[in-house]
Amino acid sequence: MPALFDTYKIRGLTLRNRIVMAPMCTWMAELGVASDWHYVHYASRAIGGIGLEIVEASAVEPRGRIRNKDVGIWGDEHIEPHRRLTEVVKSHGASPSIQLAHAGRKSETVDDGAGPADSIAPSAIQFGPDFALPREMDAGDLATVKQAFVDAALRAVEAGYESIELHGAHGYLLSQFISSITNQREDEYGGGIPGRAKYPAEVVAAVREAIPQDMPLLVRVSGQDYVESGNTAEDVGAVSRLLGDAGADMIHVSSAGITPDMLPIRSVFPGYQITLAETIGRESGLPTIAVGRITEPLLAEEVIRNERADLVALGRVLLREPYWPLRAAHELGVEVDWPPSYIQGGF
Ligand SMILES: Cc1cc2nc3c(=O)[nH]c(=O)nc-3n(C[C@H](O)[C@H](O)[C@H](O)COP(=O)(O)O)c2cc1C
Numbered sequence: 001m002p003a004l005f006d007t008y009k010i011r012g013l014t015l016r017n018r019i020v021m022a023p024m025c026t027w028m029a030e031l032g033v034a035s036d037w038h039y040v041h042y043a044s045r046a047i048g049g050i051g052l053e054i055v056e057a058s059a060v061e062p063r064g065r066i067r068n069k070d071v072g073i074w075g076d077e078h079i080e081p082h083r084r085l086t087e088v089v090k091s092h093g094a095s096p097s098i099q100l101a102h103a104g105r106k107s108e109t110v111d112d113g114a115g116p117a118d119s120i121a122p123s124a125i126q127f128g129p130d131f132a133l134p135r136e137m138d139a140g141d142l143a144t145v146k147q148a149f150v151d152a153a154l155r156a157v158e159a160g161y162e163s164i165e166l167h168g169a170h171g172y173l174l175s176q177f178i179s180s181i182t183n184q185r186e187d188e189y190g191g192g193i194p195g196r197a198k199y200p201a202e203v204v205a206a207v208r209e210a211i212p213q214d215m216p217l218l219v220r221v222s223g224q225d226y227v228e229s230g231n232t233a234e235d236v237g238a239v240s241r242l243l244g245d246a247g248a249d250m251i252h253v254s255s256a257g258i259t260p261d262m263l264p265i266r267s268v269f270p271g272y273q274i275t276l277a278e279t280i281g282r283e284s285g286l287p288t289i290a291v292g293r294i295t296e297p298l299l300a301e302e303v304i305r306n307e308r309a310d311l312v313a314l315g316r317v318l319l320r321e322p323y324w325p326l327r328a329a330h331e332l333g334v335e336v337d338w339p340p341s342y343i344q345g346g347f
Helices: 036-047 074-090 139-159 173-178 193-210 233-246 275-282 299-307 317-319 324-332 340-345
Strands: 006-012 012-016 019-021 052-059 093-100 163-168 217-222 249-255 287-290 311-314
Touching: 006 193, 019 324, 036 052, 036 233, 052 074, 074 093, 074 139, 074 163, 093 139, 139 163, 139 193, 163 173, 163 193, 173 193, 173 217, 193 217, 193 233, 217 233, 233 249, 233 275, 275 287, 299 311, 299 324, 311 317
Parallel strands: 019 052, 019 311, 052 093, 093 163, 163 217, 217 249, 249 287, 287 311
Antiparallel strands: 006 012
């Protein structure tokens, strides 16, 4: 029976435990360049004992930023700042991963001269009154953005990341293709599940082809839209199976974000998305990461021991408690190596 502090192997990567730092924007970059803030932020969580650290949504194009201060990886000038992060994370025993992202119609950026500034989406449907009306992506746009994901993945490899996660959740660009609420295309990239999965699967295949064979490729999905006639977990399970066929190794199961309505249950109960991970794991046949208000070590342990998911990701709790894994090990009675300088602060 697997346990939270067991190692985990996927392709050529072995993680020291099953604890993942969920990608979380910190909005502290200038023109996409990661700063000392990011260095301290990611170094701290590696010192704290995380197994897999997924660096926040990093834009593959300037117009793909969610906000202007997002981290970027659209240019070669971003490689060195990312390398600083990967080196410090690895030096403390965690494995650095990066979330490659494009916001599509949900970009709130204002033109700062960084590059293309128009809003693009699968269909010309506005997210809300404060957002730009996006242009429907044509064949040229599809090719440009796919290439931007590939180029960003190659930069991520050069910067020393050990795995890559594509952001296909929360109503951002790839997620906009997956949901019928945002994808009303009449060409082969719309319609039923195979059509809606087609573009994300093409991006997966292109990135898979470009990165080393032993490097895991993850995709984050919204496991449910929580909107009438939106995707159910079964739908997203079917999409995930197609992403797996295209080369995805693991599915990171979040939810919502496709419409502006806040998910009413988002903060209401611990583990609110775990059942989505179970369904999607079952339907897709792929390993999964569960996430969503998992804050207590025993709940994280339960998810792994009951094999409801393969890894457990923590978001907000890590913003207040960077050394959560050290506390969890103590509470679960597991012996882990402490950072030598901190041993005297042990429990
Ligand atoms: C400040 C903040 C920033 C976030 N940024 C991202 C992001 O860049 N990419 C992403 O996929 N999810 C993002 N999320 C969602 C988290 O990764 C996570 O899925 C969510 O917070 C639920 O997990 P939690 O209850 O453990 O916080 C963000 C969440 C927060 C609170």
